[in-house]
Amino acid sequence: MEPVIHYSCHEASDGQVKPADRHLLVEEPLYIQLGDEPLASLMRTPGHELDLTLGFLLTEGLIRSLADVGAISFCPAASGTNHVRVVAAPGGKLAAAPPPHRRIYSSCSVCGEDAIKEILESCPPFTLEPGRLSVARINALGEQMRRQQPLFRETGAPHAAALARRPLDDAALHDTIVREDVGRHNALDKAVGAALHKGMDLRQAVLFLSSRLSFEMVAKAARAGIADVVGASAPTALAVELANRLGMFLAGFARGAGVTVYSGVDALSPVRR
Numbered sequence: 001m002e003p004v005i006h007y008s009c010h011e012a013s014d015g016q017v018k019p020a021d022r023h024l025l026v027e028e029p030l031y032i033q034l035g036d037e038p039l040a041s042l043m044r045t046p047g048h049e050l051d052l053t054l055g056f057l058l059t060e061g062l063i064r065s066l067a068d069v070g071a072i073s074f075c076p077a078a079s080g081t082n083h084v085r086v087v088a089a090p091g092g093k094l095a096a097a098p099p100p101h102r103r104i105y106s107s108c109s110v111c112g113e114d115a116i117k118e119i120l121e122s123c124p125p126f127t128l129e130p131g132r133l134s135v136a137r138i139n140a141l142g143e144q145m146r147r148q149q150p151l152f153r154e155t156g157a158p159h160a161a162a163l164a165r166r167p168l169d170d171a172a173l174h175d176t177i178v179r180e181d182v183g184r185h186n187a188l189d190k191a192v193g194a195a196l197h198k199g200m201d202l203r204q205a206v207l208f209l210s211s212r213l214s215f216e217m218v219a220k221a222a223r224a225g226i227a228d229v230v231g232a233s234a235p236t237a238l239a240v241e242l243a244n245r246l247g248m249f250l251a252g253f254a255r256g257a258g259v260t261v262y263s264g265v266d267a268l269s270p271v272r273r
């Protein structure tokens with residue numbers, strides 16, 4: 001299945017209705033199997049299925065590294081369903097089911113403290129050098145991401161996630177990994193999976209997201225070992241609390257020449273305050 005289809009619709013403007021053609025982003029399920037047993041199902045945009053699966057396994061805490069995976073294969077649907085089959089490496093750690101947080105996170109304020117405690121138990125706080133980022137280079141990463149969003153230019157529908165190594169010099173920006181998907185979580189997981197394939201050290205990476213910075217997105221980044229997270233939109237209160245408690249850099253509204261920093265302001269290179 002292609003990620004984009006053509007669709008005949010109508011455009012209403014200036015008191016007139018006329019035929020129009022538009023491109024629509026495809027959304028369909030992908031089933032992940034651990035051996036022959038079902039593990040998870042994701043609604044996603046077709047493409048980069050192995051990256052999506054590896055990223056999902058890492059950001060959900062189901063593997064510790066690529067070494068836990070012995071084999072992985074994508075089986076496109078012929079007369080059935082699209083699925084990825086994952087086999088654990090000998091001695092590898094691969095959880096048999098998604099952890100409980102998959103059922104309680106994202107917009108759940110009642111169990112916020114429990115959710116944070118669960119992350120803190122598996123993700124020790126980050127200790128990173130101050131002055132490792134600059135506002136100008138952060139926004140340069142955002143511009144690089146936007147230049148690498150063909151599906152968004154066609155349809156206006158997908159989210160995007162970009163990963164680049166620190167320092168954010170010209171070479172790092174040139175090598176930026178960008179992935180798009182109908183789901184913001186999937187876009188992040190696809191980028192993380194691509195980084196694993198590429199051998200990128202995620203503890204030396206900066207993540208830029210086109211979406212809001214929800215608690216679950218920040219938690220995914222933390223599980224992957226990513227301490228520097230920036231978004232084009234705003235974070236939620238619980239996401240900011242988690243970032244502060246883990247010592248992460250979290251900034252939103254990264255557009256134009258500025259950013260709003262919610263956690264880890266010392267990560268920025270010296271500026272007047």
